[in-house]
Amino acid sequence: MFDFLIVGAGFAGSVIAEQLARNFGKKVLIIDKRPHIGGNAYDHYNEDGILVHRYGPHIFHTNSRDVFDYLTRFTAWRPYEHRVIANVDNKQVPVPINLDTVNKLYGLTLDSSQLEDFFASLAEKRDPIRTSEDVVVNRVGRELYEKMFRGYTRKQWGLDPSELDSSVTARIPVRTNRDDRYFTDTYQAMPKHGYTRMFENMLDHKNIKIMLNTDYREVCEIIKYKALVFSGPVDEFFDYRYGKLPYRSLEFKHETLDQSVFQDAPVVNYPNERVPYTRITEFKYLTGQDHRKTSIVYEFPRAEGDPYYPVPRPENNTLYKKYQALAEARSDVHFVGRLATYKYYNMDQIVAQALTMVAKIAGTSKSELTRRAPVPVLNGAAVLTA
Ligand code: FAD
Numbered sequence: 001m002f003d004f005l006i007v008g009a010g011f012a013g014s015v016i017a018e019q020l021a022r023n024f025g026k027k028v029l030i031i032d033k034r035p036h037i038g039g040n041a042y043d044h045y046n047e048d049g050i051l052v053h054r055y056g057p058h059i060f061h062t063n064s065r066d067v068f069d070y071l072t073r074f075t076a077w078r079p080y081e082h083r084v085i086a087n088v089d090n091k092q093v094p095v096p097i098n099l100d101t102v103n104k105l106y107g108l109t110l111d112s113s114q115l116e117d118f119f120a121s122l123a124e125k126r127d128p129i130r131t132s133e134d135v136v137v138n139r140v141g142r143e144l145y146e147k148m149f150r151g152y153t154r155k156q157w158g159l160d161p162s163e164l165d166s167s168v169t170a171r172i173p174v175r176t177n178r179d180d181r182y183f184t185d186t187y188q189a190m191p192k193h194g195y196t197r198m199f200e201n202m203l204d205h206k207n208i209k210i211m212l213n214t215d216y217r218e219v220c221e222i223i224k225y226k227a228l229v230f231s232g233p234v235d236e237f238f239d240y241r242y243g244k245l246p247y248r249s250l251e252f253k254h255e256t257l258d259q260s261v262f263q264d265a266p267v268v269n270y271p272n273e274r275v276p277y278t279r280i281t282e283f284k285y286l287t288g289q290d291h292r293k294t295s296i297v298y299e300f301p302r303a304e305g306d307p308y309y310p311v312p313r314p315e316n317n318t319l320y321k322k323y324q325a326l327a328e329a330r331s332d333v334h335f336v337g338r339l340a341t342y343k344y345y346n347m348d349q350i351v352a353q354a355l356t357m358v359a360k361i362a363g364t365s366k367s368e369l370t371r372r373a374p375v376p377v378l379n380g381a382a383v384l385t386a
């Protein structure tokens with residue numbers, strides 16, 4: 001008899017398993033239908049020995065000291081600040097839009113204060129700001145919106161930005177200085193030996209059993225447990241009672257090239273709608289690995305396939321609320337993670353959500369959890385050897 005059955009070995013499931021087992025002595029079984037732990041953050045060494053992210057680029061960044069300190073129990077870090085360039089009008093320009101983006105695209109030599117005036121002259125004021133189109137057009141006007149956001153968003157989501165919540169394109173700031181970092185969070189780093197190694201360290205405990213290649217629906221009647229934590233899609237859990245929640249999928253095309261460098265930045269975005277993929281990632285920039293070959297991945301957005309992105313728009317949120325009501329009525333099941341709570345969350349937000357849930361389950365506070373002296377999970381050598 002397990003105290004908890006945990007469905008999904010991504011960030012949500014793994015943080016909860018780790019905490020319940022290590023801090024509260026619970027016996028935990030964590031299952032995943034995939035053949036590996038780590039969820040979408042899974043990475044591995046490919047045939048040529050290059051560390052790649054199977055489900056697209058995962059860059060860790062957070063402003064939460066608690067989240068960063070918590071993960072530091074399981075990994076050493078490699079400092080890394082992410083940079084992205086976009087291919088627009090046959091030019092390579094920084095994303096987010098900054099002073100250099102505008103000067104390069106328009107052949108200008110503006111300074112920061114002139115750029116503010118330039119944006120003001122182009123901006124089409126929108127009030128209220130409801131959609132992803134409103135956010136961008138309101139700040140930089142239609143032309144830059146069309147060059148940088150419209151095509152990319154239509155490809156990525158299969159929807160026009162005017163049909164998506166403002167929160168989607170609001171993830172990308174607009175800058176008037178020359179800062180070309182993709183994120184400005186306080187903590188920006190990559191797990192020194194990869195995400196999978198970090199997950200292995202999290203789940204390495206005598207009270208945690210792991211079963212891979214195991215779908216919840218195949219085993220839920222067989223396994224004996226007292227409570228369930230579910231991090232799969234919430235609509236699937238309730239047999240699509242109110243219909244399917246839309247999730248956006250991606251097809252990843254991985255390639256290894258017989259050259260040491262492929263492109264000029266870790267990620268190159270292709271906002272042009274005629275290009276079928278949205279972006280290309282070159283992994284060695286992310287991992288710092290030294291190798292005579294290089295591995296890249298193309299992302300092709302798809303309507304069908306594994307659910308990767310909840311689609312933020314009002315009608316989907318309304319449908320999710322109906323599932324949320326069902327979920328809240330199930331006191332024996334805890335729903336957590338990007339798919340089960342239908343939220344476009346980054347990894348750090350999922351870690352925070354999972355820690356909050358552990359605190360709730362254990363009847364303590366999240367600050368109490370993160371304050372607790374951590375059991376020394378890593379005796380240095382385990383994490384620092386290559
Ligand atoms: P998941 O990682 O999806 O884990 C859920 C697990 O549940 C999966 O492994 C799945 O196989 C399993 N599961 C589902 N149903 C069942 C079932 N019925 N039975 C058994 N197992 C089941 N975040 C960042 O912070 N930075 C980034 O740079 C970043 N880049 C991203 C790039 C892409 C292409 C994608 C798709 C996401 C990215 N994210 C990024 C978001 C990040 O992947 C998520 O925040 C995080 O992985 C969510 O963790 P999770 O545990 O909620 O879900």
Ligand code: UDP
Nearest residue numbers: 086095148149152153156168169171172269
């Ligand atoms: N986006 C865009 N052009 C870009 C980069 C982003 O239009 O060059 C929009 C697009 O809608 C995208 C969203 O901003 O889905 C969020 O981008 P982010 O890089 O955060 O997406 P993720 O890494 O989560 O796929």
